[in-house]
Amino acid sequence: MSRVLFDDLPFDTTIALAIIGGGAAGLCAALAATEAGAEPVVFERDPLPQGSTALSAGLIPAPATAAQRAAGIVDSTELFALDIQAKAHGEADPTVLALATEGAGPAIDWLTDRHGLAFTVIGDFSYPGHSARRMHGLASRSGAELIDRLRAAAERAGVAILTGAHVTALIARPDGTARGLELTRPDGAVERIGATAVVLACNGYGGNKHLVASHIPELEQALYFGHAGNQGDAVLWGQALGAGLKHMTGHQGHGSVAHPHGILISWAVIMEGGFQVNASGHRFWNEAQGYSEAGVAVLGQPGGIAWDIFDTRIAGIAGQFEDFRRAGAAGAIVTAETPEALAQAMKMSPQPIRETLESVAGFKRNGGTDVLGRDWSGLPQLVPPYRAVRVTGALFHTQGGLRVDRQARVCRPDGSVLPNLFAAGGAAVGVSGPHSSGYLSGNGLVTAVVLGRIAGAEAARQVLDAS
Numbered sequence: 001m002s003r004v005l006f007d008d009l010p011f012d013t014t015i016a017l018a019i020i021g022g023g024a025a026g027l028c029a030a031l032a033a034t035e036a037g038a039e040p041v042v043f044e045r046d047p048l049p050q051g052s053t054a055l056s057a058g059l060i061p062a063p064a065t066a067a068q069r070a071a072g073i074v075d076s077t078e079l080f081a082l083d084i085q086a087k088a089h090g091e092a093d094p095t096v097l098a099l100a101t102e103g104a105g106p107a108i109d110w111l112t113d114r115h116g117l118a119f120t121v122i123g124d125f126s127y128p129g130h131s132a133r134r135m136h137g138l139a140s141r142s143g144a145e146l147i148d149r150l151r152a153a154a155e156r157a158g159v160a161i162l163t164g165a166h167v168t169a170l171i172a173r174p175d176g177t178a179r180g181l182e183l184t185r186p187d188g189a190v191e192r193i194g195a196t197a198v199v200l201a202c203n204g205y206g207g208n209k210h211l212v213a214s215h216i217p218e219l220e221q222a223l224y225f226g227h228a229g230n231q232g233d234a235v236l237w238g239q240a241l242g243a244g245l246k247h248m249t250g251h252q253g254h255g256s257v258a259h260p261h262g263i264l265i266s267w268a269v270i271m272e273g274g275f276q277v278n279a280s281g282h283r284f285w286n287e288a289q290g291y292s293e294a295g296v297a298v299l300g301q302p303g304g305i306a307w308d309i310f311d312t313r314i315a316g317i318a319g320q321f322e323d324f325r326r327a328g329a330a331g332a333i334v335t336a337e338t339p340e341a342l343a344q345a346m347k348m349s350p351q352p353i354r355e356t357l358e359s360v361a362g363f364k365r366n367g368g369t370d371v372l373g374r375d376w377s378g379l380p381q382l383v384p385p386y387r388a389v390r391v392t393g394a395l396f397h398t399q400g401g402l403r404v405d406r407q408a409r410v411c412r413p414d415g416s417v418l419p420n421l422f423a424a425g426g427a428a429v430g431v432s433g434p435h436s437s438g439y440l441s442g443n444g445l446v447t448a449v450v451l452g453r454i455a456g457a458e459a460a461r462q463v464l465d466a467s
Helices: 024-035 051-055 066-070 077-087 094-115 143-156 209-215 233-240 291-299 312-318 322-329 339-345 350-366 443-466
Strands: 003-006 013-020 040-043 135-137 160-162 166-172 178-184 190-200 251-258 275-277 305-311 333-336 386-398 409-411 417-423
Touching: 003 233, 013 024, 013 178, 013 443, 024 040, 024 094, 024 143, 024 190, 024 443, 040 190, 040 443, 051 143, 051 386, 051 443, 066 094, 077 094, 094 143, 094 443, 143 160, 166 190, 166 233, 178 417, 190 233, 190 443, 209 386, 233 417, 251 291, 275 350, 291 386, 305 312, 305 350, 312 322, 312 386, 333 339, 339 350, 339 386, 417 443
Parallel strands: 003 166, 013 040, 013 190, 040 160, 190 417
Antiparallel strands: 166 178, 178 190, 251 386, 275 305, 305 386, 333 386, 409 417
């Protein structure tokens, strides 16, 4: 159970800067703090830093980067901010919005130029809601590669990463100033570590069933596709210290997780002209709204099940993602030359599958908008052989969290700051607003990387000023 200890007892050892969490946010914080001249220590509960970053597609949206310029893509901070706010219905936290949009491009170039992460832009399809092609990823287009490369960069920089170090309590003064932390080792041994400043980079609360039921009751029974360690430690600690919370109902869902395989299927299969049907073979919503909204839409169908239907051309585009290739290797994707054979492979009646394929083909041919509100203009026809994959909806991660200022310092409800506590990534409020429909592709990782970098640099500055 996450707790805060208000005591003045001695510590077993004392360090300058403690970073709790070894995902993208924590490792970016550590890299930035080290460059600023501090000596951070990253505390990671698992045997190897992975977290939710490793479970993601590893894609970070950023405008005006060197990679975009090399690809001939014109983009701007202002356009990125407009896209985020349009998706968030104008409810994105203004402070974090400014930090994320202003800092994303420089962060990508920083990781590329200084730390050797060779980001390139996905140039062959557009993610819903993005006015420019600005999704940056590494070669495998996987979060596993992203976290591996960040960890390697941290190791080269000499960052101390303690694994198997589960932080079970913060230690603080009555005024909210953090004094340090208590960590528990796998063998049950407990250590007290003093720290001049603390960065919370331990993500959100998606793995905490009680908090999910309290804040996102419609997803209480949903598959959780994030890291089990995301138990809401940061928000619980922050609350105990008097911090403010914001947009706790905000989250990223996903409606395209291969079932029962539990493998993410890229939303490119939909945006490039595919569609979803329920167990009866009928479409049930406007898929172009986005994959976060798809989580609730799919879970609302009988059995919480749907099928993605697409073709070989689309499979070729999705094949750049390691997860999609794994799904194919696991036998999750069926292939058929005719609608009837596809229906047989899906164990459905052929008539609704044939009629749905014909209906979609008609809208594509005529450039029309269907009764569900999806505009099919400009999307290529599906061509045999057809592909299909059985999917379910899931909760990926939460988007609400601790209020922060422009230095990523944790704030009280009145805007005053907790003096030496910082938050990044899912520990802090994101830019999606209070609804799942506000999530724009990449909102999670962009705030992890940008706020991580800011929190690390600012915490280091505070530590050095205190020395």
